[in-house]
Amino acid sequence: MIAPLAYGIVALTAVAALWGLLTAALDRAPGRAQLLFAAGVEVVVLVQSVIGFAGLASGFAPAERATTIGYLIGILVLIPAAWFWANTERTRFSGLVLAVAAFGVLAMTLRLLVLWVPA
């Protein structure tokens, strides 16, 4: 976990969530740029989880180790699941699906920042 990276993810997921709400409000299915953006956010989230696990492996001991590991894994699945779910039926609601996942990643990232303290 690197705090600036986490805040970057918070900003990126906020954009992805707002983008999803916007296309839903405009009654459009998510466009190509929007889907690529979501994929890009996922890559950054993956980098963060890898750094997190590297930290745990090299001796960092957070107060709530099991919970922290759960978040580092859980945070990875939301966007891919939403991507699949948003694309199997492409309507305005696809944008809401992406927004839900993005907001979930945002909330989980903030929680990870709180969890990432030594025991």
Added chain:
Amino acid sequence: MSTSSGAGRALIAVYGLFALAATARAAVQVSTKFPEAPLAYLLSALAGVVYLVATFTLARDTPLARKTALVAITVELVGVLTVGTLSVVDPQAFPRATVWSAYGIGYGFVPLILPVLGLLWLRRSRPAVEAG
């Protein structure tokens, strides 16, 4: 109309998010600190199962899945109201440990709103042939 179509897809996404959050949380609680608050952690696990069942049955959308979803979401509503009330009346018994504590205050009260939306959605998406 199908439960897994249109607005239902957004609803299922929220259910999926809560299924993940509640199940993961319960798994950590039950496996690492179960004796601390067995009742709260068992309810945590129940919440996780209910969200999982609701997610998959809403997405599956067969007559049986629809009935199962109705049961799961009703349990969910009763659960959040019961645990919510108990956790406010007797905080000792529920040390802020389940998604349903204080009506889901730790999750922006979404756990309280979600079953209501779920039941409304089951009603609205009901097939036309199924009268009553």
